[in-house]
Amino acid sequence: MTDRARTNRNKPQGAATPGVELTPFTAAGLVVALVGFRLLNRARRAIRARRPDSARSAERTRPAATDLREHAWKWAIPVCLLALLAAEGRSLAWIGWRIESPAVALQQVGVGVAVLVGLNVLSAPVWARVGDRGDSLAAGLGAFAALSVPERLFVAVTAGATEEAAFHGYAIERLLALTGSAPLAGGVGFAAFAVGHLGDTWDRHAVARIAQPALVTTLLYLQFRSLPVLIAIHALHDAVALLLADRFASRSGDGDSGTDEEASAAVRWLDGE
Structure with missing residues (x-):
């Protein structure tokens, strides 16, 4: 292999370098990244359906949102993507694992979290008049209480x-390298991200609301x-919401009545107040 070929093989591909060859490993990776979570959920449902009735009855009493095994299984997707990346001989930079500097990364995380939270507040009056007024989202978040x-x-x-590793790091980076089109890569990643949340915890009304932070x-x-930056932004945004789960549960009618006054302040943005 020539020095030039070796350099091109290890160079992260981006929007400015379309025309990269679609290898079987990359094709498999895109399938895993875009629909892997849904395929994993279907496979696990099929396995559970074959269990004895007593075992299935016990599992039905535990909501999917509170079953940590369901969340732990999500790590299977990035593990598969890393395995495919290693099989192809690529570095982590090929899925966006890069930062400009620690200081810049911290600044970007701060900006990202501020943008997400700020848009939630600004868009609340609109969402309060659409669909179910945020009831399904509150119920989904309240389940984590x-x-x-x-x-x-x-x-x-x-x-x-x-x-982030699946929908943005892998999917967007690889689609950018293949097509050179940021709108196409971003659109596919966003659509997979939003639709991928539709399931036991989130109904279509909640997913419509989740589509906003997914787009952002x-x-x-x-x-x-930068995949590390987006992981931090996403995790911090979700942590804030989940730490308020008790108050969302109170709004949705699943919490203690004694917390109603606190709940109204914590989730007021859902009603656009």
């Missing part, structure tokens, strides 16, 4: 790391092109 604080943080970090994080990734 059964978890302890460390467990909620585990869920937040897991969501940030696994979802997609745009932030295209701007920063």
